[in-house]
Amino acid sequence: MKKATPILIAIVIAGFATLAFQNTAHTGSKMPEPEADALWSYITETHNYTNWKFFPGYEGMYPGNSPHGAHLKLYANDVAYEAAKKGEPMPDGAILVKENYGKDKKTLMAITPMYKSAGYNPEAGDWFWAKLGPDGKSLAAGKVDSCIGCHKQMGGGDYVVTEPK
Secondary structure (H helix, E strand, O other), X not given: OOOOOHHHHHHHHHHHHHXXXXXXXXXXXXXXXXXXHHHHHHHHHHOOHHHOEEOOOOOOOEEOOXXXXXXXXXXXXXHHHHHHHHOOOOOOOXXXXXXXXXXXXXXXXXXXXXXXXXXXXXXXXXXXXXXXXXXXXXXXEEXXXXXXXXXXXXXXXXXXOOOOO
């Protein structure tokens, strides 16, 4: 049997590194499956979204519109935040989490994340949509027609919609 060459060893190591990096979206940890419970666990336990930055230009609470709450907070994970700052389309692994509050600005009515997962739904920008109760219970999730229709109409080519301030 022949000895492995340093080049062959380097190729094998690079291959393993590539496999380990797949599906991490530059976060350093595995991204969730596009599924409501997995996303909820990711945004509340693995990478708590309340520790993320607000979407650029939407710091803190701001007035909202139907179908979201009367008042909103919009969080972005690192890859989404950086893309938004540069005015670029959202990359694979981007997660935006919108907290939907009632008129009193205190009652959290729902949490509506959108998660870009390559290959999930190419016809709608690969976005996974969810409407979750404050307890994480799924009220709607997946390829939600009402989300897709509204965001397609209002969000241009990347389905990202931010309410005017």
